[in-house]
Each structure stands twice: as C-alpha cells, then as structure tokens.
Amino acid sequence: VARYDKLHLFDVDVTDNRGRYRESDDYAHGAQVVVAQTPIGKLGLSVCYDLRFPELYTALRAAGAELITAPAAFTAVTGAAHWDVLVRARAIETQCYLLAAAQGGTHPGPRETHGHAAIVDPWGRIVAQQAHGEAVLLAERNTDEQASIRARMPVVLHRRFFSQDALRPAHTSE
Secondary structure (H helix, E strand, O other): OOOOOOOOOOEEEOOOOOOEEEHHHOOOOOOOOOEEEEOOEEEEOOOHHHHHOHHHHHHHHHOOOOEEEOOEOOEHHHHHHHHHHHHHHHHHHHOOEEEEOEOEEEEOOOEEEEOOEEEEOOOOOEEEEEOOOOOOOOOOOOHHHHHHHHHHOOHHHHOOOOOHHHHOOOOOOO
C-alpha cells in the first residue's frame, strides 16, 4: 500500500554495551512524509528515531493522518529514559492514535532494546501495552472521541510557524 524510508538516522553515542550507533554508515535517509489510506483510517508512517522529531509528526497530521505507526528498537538506555514520554507526546500533539511496536531483549552486536510496545489514544492514554515478550496488542479506535478531542482543542487551527527572523528580539525605540 505504501513505502516509507526512515527520515532520521540514528547516529548517536549511548552509554550502553555497544556505545556507538551509526545508521548512516549503512543506510541513506528517506525524503518523504508518507500517509496511507487503510481500512481503519489514514495511517502515517514513521520508524524508531523519527519519534524524536515532532515536526515529522506535525507533517503527518497535516497530511491527514488519524493513526501513526512508530515501530522501534529503542536501546534499553534511551528507551527507559524517553520511550513512554515520546510516544505519548506524539499522540497528544497530533491528536492521533500512536501504534508503537517495540523490539525488546538482547541481540547480537551487543545490543539491548527496551521493548514496551503500546497503543496510545489521541488524549495520550495508553490503551494497550506489552512491556516484554511477543504479543499482539488490540484496541478499539473511537473516531467520535477523536473528532471530539480535535474539535474541543483545535491545535491545528492554533499552530503558528515562525521564521528565524520572528525569533529575534524585537527592536524598540527609546
């Protein structure tokens, strides 16, 4: 139905057994925001490290996303510190359901991933979660509630974009 190439490559140093990650050594980043029509609604696509870039999620919402995927293999260190708050924040700020599949466990490399797969609703509530191990998570999508959340708090209408010039201090005359 659609193809998504990860926009943000994980080129970081982490205080874990592996220490250094450089996805750009093996992969090129993508260049397009992707939203696909599915039987359950318009699905925005993202992957793992993309979760740290709210502007991507804003673009997915602007492109019509109602649900957003975020399959990930967050490291045990970064996942413990940031996974839950990032997944919930992206759901809240986009008012979309976040479908966050998450690899967890120990892998060759050596690499350890956090896990904690979740489905988060547009209000930021975790409606299904699996900390570790294999699972299939299911949740009902309440389109009426999603529309109500979007109507009561119309963040899309309130969003303002600023150029770098707008961020500079205003000149005052004395």
